[in-house]
Amino acid sequence: MKKMTKLLFTLGLATLFTYTINPASSFAIENSECLECHSDESLTKESTDNILKSDITVNLYVDEEKFNHSVHNINGITCVDCHSDIEELNYDDDLPHKEYLESVCCANCHEEEGEAFKNSVHMEILQKGITMTCYACHGYHYVMPMEAALLAERENNYCLKCHNPYQYHEWLPAQESHFAFVECIVCHAPEVSQQIHLNFVDLVTNKLYQSDEIIDILGINYNEFMPMIDANEDGKINQQEFDSLILMLRQKNVYARFHAELVAVLQPDAHQVKRGMAEKTCEKCHMADSPYFDAVFLLLTHEDGTVDHHEVERDVLESYNMSHFYLMTGTRVKLLDKIGFLLLAGGAFVVMAHFTVRILTIPVRRKRKEDKE
Ligand code: HEC
Ligand code: HEC
Ligand code: HEC
Ligand code: HEC
């Protein structure tokens, strides 16, 4: 069975990607053979640092447990799929493979990401003699599934390793809010699509609930979630259904709220960070029908890393069960006042602010009218 899956996988990959894995190698060498030696924490090698030209000790240990949870292992990628120049292990020698192995090229499998990355400011620095590898951001042995990751995790893994955003955004009010609720690349890679992700938090402790905790609390299976919540069976969670979910949790003594984050969809375009192209227009987000808030999802992550996307109607963002964002889409009076004030304070923006406030209040006025009818 395992062999069969592997075979199908290898064939699948060969058609999916325009490169070829050497099938012999992927059949012949199991991860366990490499880990025979490389799970030894004391295995090191002396080498020379390319940039500093000084002697360094390279740790050759691979943490099997962590590797097993990586997105690559989950998707059946083995050691030799990446270290593809090892075609066989020759135990007659002290060292069963070459002393110097070729560096792994991530773009062999991730061609589109490689192309997108070429157009980014991080490739430009090549002119200064600095090469940024894919793994400067992602790491290599322990690339975790990112789809359902929290924004803080995403930013810490990537941009915050090298940049301090508080150095660059003096013009942006409420910086802390923006960095906490808007992923860097939502502004910095404007071509990438974005989504609002909703996460369960405890009203009292502010603790975040994992998907499996919520599923356990509700006493159901993952595939029973939507049938249970989606009363009108339209495949989307609306305000009413959302409230009843909160109620069901309350009956189990869980007082949940929702924490919303504006994050990027995993796409090659995420790599197109370019100089001077970032989103700066406040109205793009702070306006009633801003496209930034069109796609709202409740994500439930299974143990094996796969993710269920449950679509949520945008109105839900206005719910009082939302610990943030409720000011963004509906009446938003408070936020508008704040922004209106800031723009006014800017002097030159007076006309624009007036104009914006009028546009921004149209839906409010329309809603009032509807309410009367
Ligand atoms: C019998 C023990 C043993 C096995 C099995 C083994 N390795 Fe190694 N590996 C070593 C040692 C020892 C070194 C350090 C060699 C040196 O000092 O130059 C090393 C070095 C490496 C390096 C660093 C090479 C470089 O260019 O710096 C990589 C990558 C590597 N091994 C991957 C693998 C993979 C993948 C497998 C399984 C296909 C594997 N090894 C199987 C012992 C082993
Ligand atoms: C997703 C691709 C990928 C997979 C899968 C992978 N490696 Fe690596 N590995 C790399 C990259 C990238 C490096 C960094 C140096 C380079 O480019 O060769 C590396 C480096 C290493 C090194 C050198 C020490 C270090 O950590 O820098 C060893 C040893 C190694 N890998 C062993 C393994 C073993 C054993 C497995 C399987 C359990 C494995 N690798 C699976 C991509 C991978
Ligand atoms: C400057 C940091 C950075 C570098 C360097 C980088 N990435 Fe990414 N990558 C990201 C971010 C940010 C995302 C989006 C993930 C998110 O929003 O959490 C991403 C997403 C991805 C994804 C998943 C999305 C998709 O397209 O399926 C893959 C695969 C990926 N990168 C591969 C690569 C490869 C290959 C390279 C090298 C050519 C690379 N990355 C270089 C930051 C980086
Ligand atoms: C042998 C092919 C192969 C190589 C080489 C490879 N990957 Fe992957 N990678 C995959 C597959 C298959 C997936 C899972 C399907 C997908 O998301 O595309 C994946 C997924 C990813 C993801 C997506 C994570 C998510 O949340 O979905 C990232 C990021 C990533 N790889 C980064 C890298 C980096 C960085 C390297 C180089 C160190 C690398 N990959 C090398 C095959 C490969």
Ligand code: HEC
């Ligand atoms: C491994 C370190 C590293 C990571 C991680 C990283 N960057 Fe950079 N970034 C750089 C370097 C180096 C430059 C070039 C600075 C220069 O040219 O002076 C740069 C340049 C930039 C620039 C152009 C502005 C400037 O100062 O020239 C922007 C915008 C930027 N990065 C955003 C991001 C975003 C967004 C992320 C997360 C997806 C990110 N960076 C991740 C190292 C990094």
Ligand code: HEC
């Ligand atoms: C609300 C949108 C927004 C968010 C969120 C945001 N930025 Fe920016 N950022 C900008 C704009 C606009 C600029 C001005 C320069 C430009 O357009 O690239 C800028 C400038 C920068 C610069 C300097 C660029 C230069 O050319 O000097 C860096 C580096 C940077 N941001 C990194 C980050 C990081 C890291 C994060 C996440 C923690 C982040 N930004 C979040 C909009 C944003």
Ligand code: HEC
């Ligand atoms: C990419 C979308 C985006 C852009 C562009 C953007 N914002 Fe925001 N802003 C947000 C989000 C999301 C929040 C967090 C909402 C929350 O705290 O409920 C926020 C929060 C704020 C807050 C704090 C609200 C509070 O009560 O904490 C202010 C003030 C604000 N933005 C003003 C601005 C101004 C002024 C600009 C233009 C210079 C701007 N924003 C640009 C998305 C954006």
